[in-house]
Amino acid sequence: MKIVVTGATGHLGQQIVKQLAKRVSTTSLTLGVHTPAKATAFRRQGMRVLPLDYRDQTSIATVLKAADVAIYVPSKSHDSFSRVTEFEHVVGAAEVAGVKHVIVMGFIADQATNPFDLSAFYGYVPRRLAASNLSYTILRNALYADPLVPYLPELIERRNVIYPLGDASLSFISLEESAAAFAQVAVTPMLWTRNMYTLTQERSYTMPALARVLSDVSGRPIGYAPVTLNQFGDxxxxxxxxxxxxSMYAGGAQGLLATVTDDFRQIMGQPAQSLPDFLAAELARES
Known part of the structure; x- marks a missing residue:
């Protein structure tokens, strides 16, 4: 099985590659990256590393040629127009290259009424794939739990969580577990029968509940005192x-980042790690 991963040197892409290397031979992996020098460690493990420019459909098609599975991780552009343009090139290239199955990273902030700057892109993805001739699976991520770890000292100093969420809640997934689900879907064709999964832990958190979790794992008092959306942006x-x-938290305040599913359990055969357990493990690793 030939598996191609684009964006393989980004935060999620690197984790996906590491998870795939646990499941398949490294020589079956091709990595499309903007800067090949950043993937030297992967090349040394036997993976094929090719330059990829999301602005050039021919470049993408060369990387994707004859792939059994292609995993698309978007670039880190901050506007929907740039990402939609990039995605159009990826879809066209995948069709030209004859990719058997495409796995695409999504995000739970994809609702038509969501004010998040990138919701237009994430809402476009399933509609565009449905109109293509590709076999595909979209894996929608909840918020990554990982940034809470380096953010914790600031919250301890502030003595408060400050997200402008009001009474709404947030759901989370760790980068490692998201990547594990991507890899598992990639190597398990029976999971391709569903076009979309949503990767979350098995509960969401209001901001007071999140503050209690952060207080418990840090041993320091943390409450909830939200700033305004404008203050947060500044x-x-x-x-x-x-x-x-x-804009993302504006959508969250409308309850649009609170989705919880058991899709991770369906893919992996076990529930996602809880937020308290994840944070405690990460803090113990740092100490």
């Missing part, structure tokens, strides 16, 4: 991501 505008982040 506070976290490093890399000009402030508006995008604020």
């Amino acid at each position: 506070m976290y505008d490093q890399g000009h991501e402030g508006h995008m982040l604020a």
Whole structure:
């Protein structure tokens, strides 16, 4: 089985490659990356590394040629137009290359009424794939739990969670478990019969409940005192991501980031790790 992973040097892409290497021979893996030098460690393991430019459909088709499975991880662009343009190139290239099955990263903030800056892209993905001649599976991620770990010292200093969510809740999944599900679907054709799975832990958290979890794992008092959406965007505008982040939590405040499913369990045969257990394990690893 030839498996291609695009965006293989990004946060999720790297994890997917590591998970695939546990399940298949490394020589069956082809990685499409913007900067091949960043994938040197993977090449040394026997994986094929090829340059890939999402702006060039021919470049993408060369990487995807005759793939049994192609896993598409989007670039980190901050607007839907750029990602939709990129995705059009990927779909066209996959059709030209004769890819047997495509696995695409989605996100739970894909609703038609969601104000998130990238909701248009994530909403476009299933509609565009349905109109293609490709066999496909979309794996929609909940919020990644991982950023809570480096964020915790700031929350301890503030003594509060500050997400502008009001009474709404958030659902999470870890990068590692998301990647494991991607890899498992990739190597299990019987899972391809569903076009979409949503990867979450088995409960969501209101902000007071999240604050209690963070207090418990850190041993420090953390409450909930939300800032406004504008304040949040201004506070976290490093890399000009402030508006995008604020828009995501605007959708969250409408209850649009609270989805919970047992799809991870259906794919992996066991539930996703709970948020308290994940955070405790990560903090223990750092100590």
